Amino acid sequence: MSLPPLSFVTGGARSGKSAFAERLARLGPATHGYIATAExxxxxxxxxIARHRLDRGTGWHTVEAPLDLPAALSQTQGAVLIxxxxxxxxxxxxxxxxxxxxxxxxxxxxARHAAPVIIVSNEVGWGIxxxxxxxxxxxxxxxRLNQRLAARADLAVAVIAGLPLVLKGTLPxxxx
Numbered sequence: 115m116s117l118p119p120l121s122f123v124t125g126g127a128r129s130g131k132s133a134f135a136e137r138l139a140r141l142g143p144a145t146h147g148y149i150a151t152a153e154x155x156x157x158x159x160x161x162x163i164a165r166h167r168l169d170r171g172t173g174w175h176t177v178e179a180p181l182d183l184p185a186a187l188s189q190t191q192g193a194v195l196i197x198x199x200x201x202x203x204x205x206x207x208x209x210x211x212x213x214x215x216x217x218x219x220x221x222x223x224x225a226r227h228a229a230p231v232i233i234v235s236n237e238v239g240w241g242i243x244x245x246x247x248x249x250x251x252x253x254x255x256x257x258r259l260n261q262r263l264a265a266r267a268d269l270a271v272a273v274i275a276g277l278p279l280v281l282k283g284t285l286p287x288x289x290x
Contacts, residue, residue, distance in 0.1 A: 117142045117193055117230035118268035118283060124237045124260060130276035132197055135234045136170060139195045141286050142230060147194035148174045149186045151202040166197075180205045184223035192229045199235035203259055204252065213255050221266060235260050237272065 121138060125131035139146045148170065154160040167176070179186035183202055187194065196202075206216050224231055239257045244250045264270045269283035278285065 117232070117286060119230055120224055120267045121230070121232040121269040121271070121283075122260075122263045122267035123232060123234045123271050123273060124264075125273035126237055126240065129273045131234050131236075131273040132166070133169070133276070134271065134273045134278055135195055135197065135232050138286070138289060139193060139232055141289070142193035146174050147190040147192055148176045149179050149183065149190070149194055149196045150176055151180050151183070151196070151198060151205065153180045153201075153205060181209070181211075184219050187223045187227050187231070190227075190229075194227070194229065194231050196231065196233040199233055199259060199263065200238070200256060203256055207248075207252055207255065213259075217259055217262060221262060224266065233263060233267075235263060 117138070121135075123131050123135040123138070150163070150166075152159060152163055152166075154163055175190075177186045177189060180202070183196065187196075202220075203213070206213055224233070236256065237260065238253050244253055264282065267282060269285070270281040271285070272279045272281055278289070
């Protein structure tokens with residue numbers, strides 16, 4: 115079975131969602147596209163990004179796109195993994211961009227991409243209600259973004275403790 119046109123992988127922090135998404139992407143062609151949305155704001159984040167690159171290994175063509183995912187998608191050919199929608203949304207929120215407009219642009223770009231796309235996103239709504247307006251705005255926006263991505267996805271998977279739970283669609287052969 116080949117990769118679905120759009121796969122959505124979600125889960126909590128350190129749930130194993132990125133590792134699962136990378137395994138899923140490896141079912142596609144030998145060269146994998148990777149769009150990274152993280153910005154190295156501090157030393158800890160630079161270390162985290164470096165660890166992600168080492169964990170992925172070779173065979174990935176990486177494009178850095180903290181804000182303009184539609185442009186990054188238009189620059190890639192073949193299957194691509196976007197990691198992650200949460201940092202992308204955070205970048206737009208902190209830049210005070212129109213989140214609805216940016217989400218619409220992203221959804222349009224995903225629909226136009228000719229090859230399979232896997233997009234990773236954090237599930238942030240299982241915790242306590244944040245104590246400040248910005249954090250509540252982020253939590254709500256992330257929940258809405260995840261709902262829209264999952265609605266469009268052919269495959270939606272929640273990863274919990276490293277284990278995939280299929281929410282929608284069917285895992286390609288070799289995945290469990």
